[in-house]
Amino acid sequence: DAGVIQSPRHEVTEMGQEVTLRCKPISGHNSLFWYRQTMMRGLELLIYFNNNVPIDDSGMPEDRFSAKMPNASFSTLKIQPSEPRDSAVYFCASSPRQGSNTEAFFGQGTRLTVV
Amino acid sequence: AQSVTQPDIHITVSEGASLELRCNYSYGATPYLFWYVQSPGQGLQLLLKYFSGDTLVQGIKGFEAEFKRSQSSFNLRKPSVHWSDAAEYFCAVGGNNDMRFGAGTRLTVKP
Numbered sequence: 001d002a003g004v005i006q007s008p009r010h011e012v013t014e015m016g017q018e019v020t021l022r023c024k025p026i027s028g029h030n031s032l033f034w035y036r037q038t039m040m041r042g043l044e045l046l047i048y049f050n051n052n053v054p055i056d057d058s059g060m061p062e063d064r065f066s067a068k069m070p071n072a073s074f075s076t077l078k079i080q081p082s083e084p085r086d087s088a089v090y091f092c093a094s095s096p097r098q099g100s101n102t103e104a105f106f107g108q109g110t111r112l113t114v115v
Numbered sequence: 116a117q118s119v120t121q122p123d124i125h126i127t128v129s130e131g132a133s134l135e136l137r138c139n140y141s142y143g144a145t146p147y148l149f150w151y152v153q154s155p156g157q158g159l160q161l162l163l164k165y166f167s168g169d170t171l172v173q174g175i176k177g178f179e180a181e182f183k184r185s186q187s188s189f190n191l192r193k194p195s196v197h198w199s200d201a202a203e204y205f206c207a208v209g210g211n212n213d214m215r216f217g218a219g220t221r222l223t224v225k226p
Contacts, residue, residue, distance in 0.1 A: 004158070033213070033214070035216075042216065042217070042218040042219060043205065043216040043218075043219070045213060045214070045215065045216075048213055055213075056213060091158060091159070093158075093159075102209075103149060103161050103164055104159075104214055105161075106151075106158035106159040106160070107158050108156075108157055108158045109157075109158055
């Protein structure tokens with residue numbers, strides 16, 4: 001398996017524009033996580049899905065952020081409108097099953113810069 | 116919700132020296148504990164994990180970690196550090212069906 005695949009690897013956009021980050025989890029994995037990493041706040045869990053259903057989105061910073069998982073092999077994280085403070089590395093991770101005792105497999109991340 | 120504290124933001128060790136990275140967790144039930152490593156520009160890679168049983172767990176790349184319930188700790192160790200170990204290390208705790216990470220410890224290895 002190719003692992004968790006994220007696209008794009010880098011994204012530079014202007015403030016106010018819509019940004020969509022994409023993730024393909026490992027085939028057969030039932031749980032999917034979106035994390036944001038910044039120097040100031042470290043690695044923050046934004047939202048996670050189990051069997052394509054959002055389970056906990058309490059980490060989503062505000063209404064400008066939304067995430068979807070239309071099927072088991074694809075998820076998106078959208079920011080609209082984007083702001084400079086959204087600049088960060090966004091990681092997607094997947095896990096074989098729901099549960100706190102399973103490891104997460106991470107993608108290589110999308111580095112987002114909002115100017 | 117569970118939480119993790121990594122007290123050391125940055126640690127520098129000489130190549131060949133021993134290493135210990137600290138991790139303290141907070142969780143009301145039995146924790147599931149993980150250590151991940153992140154190289155520059157890369158995602159996180161699992162080093163080792165603790166679910167139950169033997170409190171000393173072995174991982175990849177010669178790392179090990181010891182779970183101490185009485186101290187709520189899960190410190191990562193390596194007897195002899197290699198220059199390629201320079202990276203950021205994250206401790207994580209699983210609970211409530213998700214995973215929470217510490218702030219990370221950046222490891223610098225001196226020649």
